[in-house]
Amino acid sequence: MTTKLTLDQVAVGDAVPALAVPVTPTTVVLGAIASRDWRPMHHDYKFATERNGVQDIFLNTPNQAAWFERFVTDWTGPTGRLGRMKFRMRDSIFPGDTMTFTASVTDVTTDETGCGWAGLEVTLSATSAERPEPRVCSTCSVRVAVPTSADDNPWSRRGDQWKP
Amino acid sequence: MADETAVSDLPSEVTDMIGVPLYHQSADFDVERGYTYNTCAATQNANPVYWDDSVAAEITGGPIAPPTTISLWMRPHFWQPGAEGEQVALQVHFDLKRIFGLPEAVMTDNTITFYDPVRPGDRISNRQVLTSVSGPKTTKLGTGRFWVIDVEFHNQRDELVGIETYTGFGYVRGAA
Numbered sequence: 001m002t003t004k005l006t007l008d009q010v011a012v013g014d015a016v017p018a019l020a021v022p023v024t025p026t027t028v029v030l031g032a033i034a035s036r037d038w039r040p041m042h043h044d045y046k047f048a049t050e051r052n053g054v055q056d057i058f059l060n061t062p063n064q065a066a067w068f069e070r071f072v073t074d075w076t077g078p079t080g081r082l083g084r085m086k087f088r089m090r091d092s093i094f095p096g097d098t099m100t101f102t103a104s105v106t107d108v109t110t111d112e113t114g115c116g117w118a119g120l121e122v123t124l125s126a127t128s129a130e131r132p133e134p135r136v137c138s139t140c141s142v143r144v145a146v147p148t149s150a151d152d153n154p155w156s157r158r159g160d161q162w163k164p
Numbered sequence: 165m166a167d168e169t170a171v172s173d174l175p176s177e178v179t180d181m182i183g184v185p186l187y188h189q190s191a192d193f194d195v196e197r198g199y200t201y202n203t204c205a206a207t208q209n210a211n212p213v214y215w216d217d218s219v220a221a222e223i224t225g226g227p228i229a230p231p232t233t234i235s236l237w238m239r240p241h242f243w244q245p246g247a248e249g250e251q252v253a254l255q256v257h258f259d260l261k262r263i264f265g266l267p268e269a270v271m272t273d274n275t276i277t278f279y280d281p282v283r284p285g286d287r288i289s290n291r292q293v294l295t296s297v298s299g300p301k302t303t304k305l306g307t308g309r310f311w312v313i314d315v316e317f318h319n320q321r322d323e324l325v326g327i328e329t330y331t332g333f334g335y336v337r338g339a340a
Binding site for chain 1: 199202203204205206207208209211212213219223224225230231232233235236239242272273274275276277278279280281
């Protein structure tokens with residue numbers, strides 16, 4: 001990761017480079033354990049299929065948030081700082097899916113403290129051999145701080161200088 | 165977002181909860197880097213802030229935890245000595261289900277707002293604040309009420325590190 005995006009490089013309508021990830025049972029279980037989510041539908045196939053009535057174990061919500069973070073900071077580089085994420089879950093991500101993150105820039109602003117912000121609408125969709133048509137699984141509105149110049153760093157902001 | 169309703173529509177047990185910090189809890193253990201590595205490994209996240217201390221020193225003033233891990237520090241161990249039964253997160257949500265007699269519930273929205281970074285060695289605590297409750301609503305799921313709950317996270321210096329906002333809908337199935 002070498003990108004260090006600055007606000008002058010961002011415009012409304014820009015597309016964020018897509019990220020496609022094949023999902024395996026290990027993807028789901030790693031994410032659940034990393035987020036301390038012990039609920040069985042994220043690691044126990046029989047529970048997921050027989051109790052929840054779904055096709056397989058599925059990605060948990062906190063891990064999806066971590067994937068959204070990774071997708072956004074892949075684009076901004078390490079100086080990008082998340083301010084706010086709002087997401088809605090519509091469908092589940094299962095082993096065998098390829099999950100794809102796409103996003104476009106919806107807003108570029110500088111607030112009264114001089115902090116630069118980009119607004120993104122991120123879509124997480126999935127396809128599989130059995131269901132080849134992309135289905136939207138989650139959407140996420142993101143507000144991420146981006147340096148206004150090469151020597152700016154949103155991470156240095158605290159207190160009244162940080163308005164996420 | 166829940167449509168706020170006239171206070172007179174709500175039982176006093178609920179109006180007494182609105183705006184009041186409830187269920188203050190402290191994490192069972194300090195923030196530690198193992199979960200940073202686990203999270204980055206699970207999401208194939210190469211952000212050097214989490215892997216290279218010199219980059220972390222330059223950009224974030226030292227190591228931090230990925231912001232989206234904020235709630236994991238408050239999740240209970242799967243097992244610990246003396247614990248019995250399942251520990252319930254977001255107790256206010258379950259309180260409202262009980263008070264209104266609504267057996268089913270879903271979360272419709274989740275917003276996370278990030279404030280000061282969380283760092284290894286921090287001890288996180290949280291508290292729940294009911295911010296609004298709607299009047300009776302009917303959706304395709306059934307009839308019930310929407311409510312909005314903020315979960316505020318602080319570090320050991322009482323600095324705000326994040327707020328998770330949940331919109332829940334408690335309902336009686338098939339009453340639509």
